[in-house]
Amino acid sequence: MPLLFEEIDSQPSPLGEISLRRRRIPALGERDIYEVKLGEEFLMSSMFVEAEEALSTLGLAKTRGDQLDVVVGGLGLGYTAVAALKDERIAELLVVDALDTVIGWHRDEKVPLGKILNADGRNRYVHGSFFDLATAPQTGFDPQYPGRRFDAILLDIDHSPTEYLNPANADFYTTDNLALMAEQLKPGGVFAMWSQNLPEESFEDLLGTVFESVESHVISFYNPFMSEESTNSVYVCVKSS
Helix, strand or coil: CCCCEEEEEEECCCCCCEEEEEEECHHHCCCEEEEEEECCEEEEECCCCHHHHHHHHHHHHCCCCCCEEEEEECCCCCHHHHHHHCCCCEEEEEEEECCHHHHHHHHCCCCCCHHHHHHCCCEEEEECCHHHHHCCCCCCCCCCCCCCCEEEEEECCCCECCECCCHHHHHHCCHHHHHHHHCCEEEEEEEEEEECCCCCHHHHHHHHCCCCEEEEEEEEEEECCCCEEEEEEEEEEECCC
16 A cells, blocks of 8 residues: 655755655545645645646747747746647757756656656756846856857746745846846747736736736636635746847
């Protein structure tokens, strides 16, 4: 009989102890639920992935052309990256994460989607701070090709534009730093971002100071713990051509 709970790994990180866990909830059937915790805070769960996948599908739907070069900021459990790779136009996907432990979970296939990402030659992991790389356009996201430009940048790291995984991330959400990130997009390129909250008008206005168009999407999904619908949101922005 499978264990109902297992801690697969736990490692120190610059942000605190980060752990990967697997559990089964009998009421939900024979389904393994993978969870990531940072200290006592839950970061992500494989039970709720609709919005993470929508980040890719909505963002890439706004891109133009073929042979797309795309950045995913925040590896998590891999759902945004795997959803992006379902788009056959992707030429290369860089997945940027500040925590080498999280990248290691995927390389070692301790999480289910690691096998899919490792098997796809278009995928490449980049160990580094998304926010540091985003605001340094002369070097940029790709350590192999400094100054490279991309068709889309998909971000899922902070809880929302006003609730941060790390307080230092707050500096990113300004016109100046968003504009530095936008320099790494090709003309007409797309920036999309996940948030656990409903769209915030003040953040939409901020995005509008940098991007030609800004759209917000509310993603609904069933939450069995609450027996009702829950919501996240995805912002999708397009740079001027």
